[in-house]
Ligand SMILES: NC(=O)C1=CN([C@@H]2O[C@H](COP(=O)(O)OP(=O)(O)OC[C@H]3O[C@@H](n4cnc5c(N)ncnc54)[C@H](OP(=O)(O)O)[C@@H]3O)[C@@H](O)[C@H]2O)C=CC1
């Protein structure tokens with residue numbers, strides 16, 4: 682796959698799904714710009730492959746706008762923006778508002794402001810793409826992650842609005858995964874419970890998200906769509 686020379690921006694690529702997708706984009710010849718918040722081995726690994734890493738804390742407007750300003754010093758165009766950065770925080774008594782505001786900011790305000798401010802960069806390399814990574818849990822809601830689910834639902838709404846706003850030069854789509862990779866602290870009982878929720882019952886790993894990103898980048902006739910990547914949870 683010969684990539685255009687305009688870089689692809691992926692947020693939150695210091696670890697896990699974002700890191701995997703950034704590595705695979707580099708594998709396929711795309712220049713990559715990524716955001717990170719914590720210095721992790723993945724940040725160094727991407728830099729060693731020539732990717733440009735930009736610090737970003739999307740927990741408030743100032744941090745988002747500072748990232749946008751820094752991004753514009755590194756490139757005049759973008760082939761795509763992949764909004765991957767996310768905080769998966771359950772409600773904790775007495776801390777509900779801060780958690781909600783933090784997740785609203787990273788899941789909704791950051792994609793909103795980055796899309797609005799950076800659409801000229803995408804226009805310069807049109808046809809271009811925006812991909813929002815959401816969550817299959819939006820379909821049903823979540824008792825344990827109310828604010829997380831609500832803010833991901835807001836992200837799905839942004840997919841529809843920006844798809845209408847930016848057509849035809851920029852396609853805007855979402856990916857709604859269910860569990861694709863566990864976290865280190867997840868015990869066997871939790872893992873078994875989660876695996877039992879889907880018809881396919883596997884932990885597929887981050888490649889299934891990259892395959893979905895690739896499909897959306899390569900298909901010229903898909904916009905305003907959110908791909909479900911959930912192992913058949915909805916039919917279980
Ligand atoms: N993993 C899974 O099974 C599932 C994942 N998803 C979605 O897929 C995407 C990738 O998931 P996963 O890799 O597990 O995500 P992570 O939980 O690893 O989060 C990705 C990155 O987001 C960054 N981040 C979090 N909060 C902020 C913030 N306020 N400002 C800037 N960056 C921030 C973190 O940066 P740092 O580490 O540098 O602090 C982190 O490395 C996410 O959008 C997630 O919601 C959906 C369903 C299932």
Ligand SMILES: Nc1nc2c(c(=O)[nH]1)N=C([C@H](O)[C@@H](O)CO)CN2
Pocket residue numbers: 766767768769816858859860861862863864875
């Ligand atoms: N930002 C994150 N979002 C989500 C994660 C995660 O680790 N980071 N994990 C999940 C779970 O896998 C869930 O789908 C099953 O318990 C959801 N979102």
